[in-house]
Amino acid sequence: MILNRFVWLPLLLLLGSSAIAQDIQSLLTKINAYHDSRPIEKMHLHLDKYSYTAGETIWFKAYTVVGAENLLSNLSNIAYVDLVSPKDEIVANIKIPLASGLGLGDITLADTLIEGTYRLRAYNNWMRNDSSAYFFQQNILVSNGRLDNVQTQSQISGDNYVVLLRDLQGTPLTEKAVRYAISKDGKVLKRGRLNSGADGRLEIPLKDEYTQAKLSIQFENQAQVPVEKIFKIPAVGARPNSVQFFPEGGHLLAGTLNKVAIKTLQPNGLGIAAKTYILTSGGDTAAIIKTNKLGMGASHLFIDPKESFTTATYFEDGTSVQTSLPPIETSGYNIQVNNGNVNRLFAQVNMSSDKQNGKDIYLVVHHLGRTYYVSKQAASKAELTFSVPKEELPSGVLTISVLNHDLVPLMERPVFIFQTARELPLAVALSAPSTGTRKHVTVSLESGNPSDSVRNAVLSASVINASKIRDSIQLMPNILTSLLLSADLNGYIENPGYYFDGDFKSNEVDHLLLTHGWRKIDLASALTPGEPAFLPEKSISIRGQARKLGRKAPAAGAKMTLISSKNFMDFIDTVANDEGYFEFDQLFFPDSVKFLITAKDDKGKNNIDIIVPKAEETPAGPNRNAPDEKNDINAKFLDDILQSKQFFAGLEAQGLMEKTIAIQEVVVTARSSKKKASENSANLNGPGNADQVLTAEDLETCPTLEMCLNGRLLGVMFRNGRPYTTRGGGEMQVVLDGMYIEGDQLSMINPVDIQSIEVLRNVGYTAIYGSYGGNGLIIITSKTGRDAIQSYTPKGIVTVQPKGFNLNRTFYKPVYEINSENQLQRDLRTTIHWEPNIVTNSEGKATFDFYTSDEKGTYLIILEGLDLQGRLIRKTIPLEVR
Template sequence: MKRFAWLCVLVLSASISKAQDIQNLLTKSNAYHDAHPVEKMHLHLDKYSYTAGETIWFKAYTVVGAENLLSNLSHIAYVDLIAPNDEIVAHIKIPLTSGLGLGDITLSDTLVEGTYRLRGYNNWMRNDSSAYFFQQNLQISNGRLDDVLTHSGVQGEHFIVTLQNLQGAALAETAVRYQISKSGKSLKRGRIKTDTEGKALIPFKEEYGTAKLDLEFENQAQVPIKKIFKLPAQIQAPNSVQFFPEGGRILAGTLNKVAVKALRPNGMGIAAKTYILTSKKDTAAIIETNMLGMGSAPLFAEGNETLMAITLFADGSQTESTLPPFENTGYSIQVNNGNPAKLFAQVNLSPDKQDGKDIYFVVHHLGRSYYVSKQAAAKAELVFSVPKTSLPSGILTVSVLNADLIPLLERPVFIFRKDHQLPLTATTNSPAVGLRKKVSVSMESGTVSDSIRNAVISASVLNLSKIQDSTTYMPNILSSLLLSADLKGYIENPGYYFYPEVKDNEIDNLLLTQGWRKIDLSALPVEEPAFMPEKSITIKGQARKLGRKAPAPNAKMTLISSKNFMDYIDTVATEDGYFEFDNLFFPDSVKFLITAKDEKGKNNIDIIVPKIENPPLEANKNEPGERNDINAASLDDIQNSKQYFAGLEAQGLMEKSIAIQEVVVTAKSPRKKASENSANLNGPGNADQVISAEDLETCPSLDMCLNGRLMGVMFRNGIPYTTRGGGEMQVVLDGMYIEGDQLSMINPMDIQSVEVLRNVNYTAIYGSYGGNGLIIITSKTGKDAMRSYTPKGIVTVQPKGFHLNKTFYKPIYEAGSETQLQRDLRTTIHWEPNIVTDENGKAHFDFYTSDESGTYLINIEGLDFNGRLTQQTLRVEVK
């Protein structure tokens, strides 16, 4: 499944039968959309920036279609925290119930400061581009184990990093190791020392642009510190401007609209004014942008004239550009979205295209068509109007097709109907309260005319005095589900487009500069999805005949949990050997045993369980929002968090951070008896007895050598039996289960170690195979040593289980309450993710203020069962 896949269906259908009726085509398109609905995800976070030691709290909203209905398609979601060096430092799986899920990620003390990104998705969303996953940058500082501030930037031919402690004192004469890398390839590495001002001068060349710089050094307490920097694209780069004709074309002889996007060298927008001039230096248009660098204006194109543009940027610089060339033949489009009741569009045709054949006008969202009409191409201008009551809210696509149903033009438009917004009234019991006082928040969703008033809502409360960035411009449920989920590129300050109200014109400029895409007529036919929606955790694989690729048909498969060996599930493989255990629900880090027997009851079977691959890490779509020197920018947060964490540690509510100094070991460590390659499920050496290779050097055969040496083991005819009950012990060779009488066939000189497992602490993980104890044998050459031995159908797997959520600590400052903080310096005052309004639309929650005054922000997000979204903020003054 690909986004805008229905256009591929159009192209394919047109190549088969150009006379096909448009209605039949759209019926097929709608049927495909209904069978392959597109899911979107939003994560409501408790706040927007963090420091190491804190927890990211979030609620997942998964919706389907343009109507944003809560999805029951996928029941599992994944959330990744990705470090500045593109390493996944946290990967959790959460269950979804009717599209809703909760999770948290604890930020460890060892995290490197920098811009991290949070990525949310489910298996079904992987059929599409990962650019449509939920993605959000997070600025994370670290004052727990990292007490170094940096100030960085390019000066001349160097990237200069200044190192200081938290008090501002320079880290002079500090040895620094550095490495510059791009796309996993090292470009340069070296060692330098900071000067007396704590400055480290790193060589910088054009080829290092956009690369990552890693610094490693020791702070004043000789604790190892690591820093990661994003290098600028160029040493000195000017501002730039890009031009985007509406619909992708400027048609000569007609009125067109042209949008501009003015950018700083770092990819962020900058306010600008552009003058478009004719060859006679007459002004054809003036385009003034907003603070994000986007704007548009009408432009009449005449003949083959080349237009020039002069752009004046807000910082005083300017640049000259040439506009895209005019087209003398073809089509162009103009859309007027300003009318609250109707969407108007005008299709312009060059004289040679006015052939009287039908032109089709379709408004759709990812294949689901909402409006279609046609007109004969008999004049230069064709006007279409669409009642907005027939359209959903969000980004829709206007597509123009010719008589052969071949796409000619495409134009994204944004529709926001007020009746599609959830009415929500939220109030507090008082606009101003004191310290450690109770605040009650009451909410009412919907109106009395709504048949269903239930809504699912989440709310966070923040102390704004500790928040540096503007909360009004941060992502929210409106920007995520109505904009980001349908756009590939970076959206700077996404909350800007919805505060204090929806900015239709600004969003239209955003779509003109970022949402348009040229139709690819060489698109391949739509294929079946590669990733299916997950309804539960599943463990699946294939049973194969021993040592062969041929399947073991109808093999009896058993799944046994290592946590409870009385808990097992049976299933039967298919004729092709494929098996699946589904409807599983277990926490992360649980191991399982899978056993197999063929139709004759023999276990001469290979069990293949493929590894689950995570989606590849692609370039950060929000890369322009990445920052350096996060610790320096968040110094107040670091100082506040230190005091807050110290209070939690004193009350035993948080573990103390421990900076471990590097220790150089010069003495030789004692040689371990158990091989590091041991297949012991308890870990190498975790056994009742271990026999090393040295103990086996003089043995004629392995069974004779072990006889009398193993405690609690007796041999009968070369087969080991336990002295507890006399049962035959299980022998495991390099992870393969073999018969006891095969011991005599093993050359003792090939063995690195032998481990005996008799105690239940060691045998429990093997289930029924450990009932009489086990002998774990590891060869010196690992699994290549004994290929002649037959594994007995068993394998150990550790699939990804569900994340175990923590409980948000909510102090209650009432007499007799045991949940109190001795010193309350919280930034996130409250997190309430599970609010559900009742049949009358009402709900409420309470929280207590902290020991710090200021303005507290209550951020509320959610939607109702009709897909109506809401996002509101309240402010409470704490004195």
């Protein structure tokens, strides 16, 4: 791992002139140099809400910070945001620019999305040097009432997984032919076919190894539209709850007082309240540990060297389990931390008699490579007490590391510091505490204190109809949980907002840190770090290598030109270096733009091969929040789906939303004497594997290709000569004899020269094309086909389509005033308003406004952001609409 989160940096130590002191200073200097060149960035996305339905848009603002103080970062200027499906596939990937660590973006949820638990993942190139576990990740629930229109109820019943299929009105889907597949860790464990019963019931046999596997079922709904559902199979068979023990600092030491934390879990990975009794060999109770509702708790335990212990845990569901404590050491160290004092952090290092050798013990308090406190004491007694002033400590997860005289890490203990002075003061005033429907509301903000030298803050605000949010908003992730907890802890955090809901729950957070395990420090990697694999991106770059034609030898000094296909008069020149490598940087362009790269040698010849490697993709990887994944989302949000269908119908009638067009799937079973598609087709799925195929005979009477295709290609419409999909409205990719071309070039192709045209719209055909297939493809094969390609190989020219920046849309904001044209006929919005770019002035003041919808109830204004000092804020303000 290039970036190690748990390597520490020094402050100046007042050390003597001994040889060991020189070794310490040398070590600290090396680590200091390492981390000065490798600061660690953290990222948070503020979303407009936490659940969506197909057809809606995810609106978000990105906050990128660096260092323990959460200062806005200028390190990276580009961020990536992925939408990962319940099948662990990246279904949307956008690139957004960052300015001083801030960026805006949006992702439209296509009507073809599978219902289920999706996750948003955000990161930048520099963050890829560290573990992807520290990327921003958040689950969101997505229902689908656009094309899906099926609700399910699923559960384990006996030895089967039972799924009930019903339409949105509750009518069972009877006698539906269903294909199913059970997969786990990328491997298919079982495939099968069955029909739903008279009550829409499916019964799929289970085995123990199917636990936590994904079940996929595919069928047609009542409108004959193909539908797929994904279910995460819960624990199969009778699986008990479990308990884990976590000694403070990683060690249980005999003859001393120890602190032991526990974590009690259900088989699905969620916490469960329980009570654990630690019993002596004689059956006496040595300690009792009671967990909270998230399954975490801690207590002290004195360990008699002559005693042995057992434990008994009783869960709130009536079950119990008996187990043993972790091994008890008779020689070694342990640590006890007291974080309850407002002004000071106390730590006591205990050691066995054989470790009391008079040599120095070092205690270091650090965070992400920056040290805030260093102290040493001689190991001359059983207990060493350290007192750390909190005044200079930042808010967030800090690590206490204990090292011996030889600088060998002995143990470490994470602690959470919550400095109220590090919280951004933010006053919020509404034009009225309550209001009516379709009324204007103004929100006035004032950040900071009058004594602050700088009061500017950057904020984002979401206004939502709280009655449509199923989960508790106070328990959901937010800027505090992202930047102060999740960015520093590897693993799942259940209900992260719980710790900051109301008064800060310091004891609960301490139990969370104790049960996230003991992390061993690796100092060696900091001394020999090598070059980072991924550099901070300041702009979009296109890199490659120029080689002599047909050889691997570099074309040193080749003159390279980058030409935009949008404007052939717009070009950039550069020269390849001695190894043939070239780079065009400082680029800024929207996504979907294609470029031509040309090359000539010093004699003006184009006998050059241009190699442009594909951008390395970041795999979706496992979901760190997997225990929160839910099934049967359509059923959970049925009322919202029905209401959203009315709302979308109104938007479609006003021309504010594309209509959903579902084309009935046609299955052709007749055999043909020959393939309709040309055998020379460049279709990556194989010739003829397409949703629709036109042959030369179909095109015989066409005066122009565009006129012939318009109206004949299913699911395709033409605008200004370019083909667009009717499902989502995006422009389709045209491929001519294996070459990607622009859609408006269709008018230049003579229909007489075409052998076949294939239309790819189904994800089963388009997936192989990656981002090129997002809106479908039209594959055109000329009558010369591959023969023409083989007879002529382009030299010194290549077409590339690097990923550009996402084009942000503007949030639609109705205005309900007399004579206003910007109104909705029926306003049933869930996200009432999205204001991502709030900047308070030098006096800390800013305002924004919005109009309420047609629905009464409680609205919530959710504000997040930070100021230039890195002080964070998350605030919710209710608004009653009557």
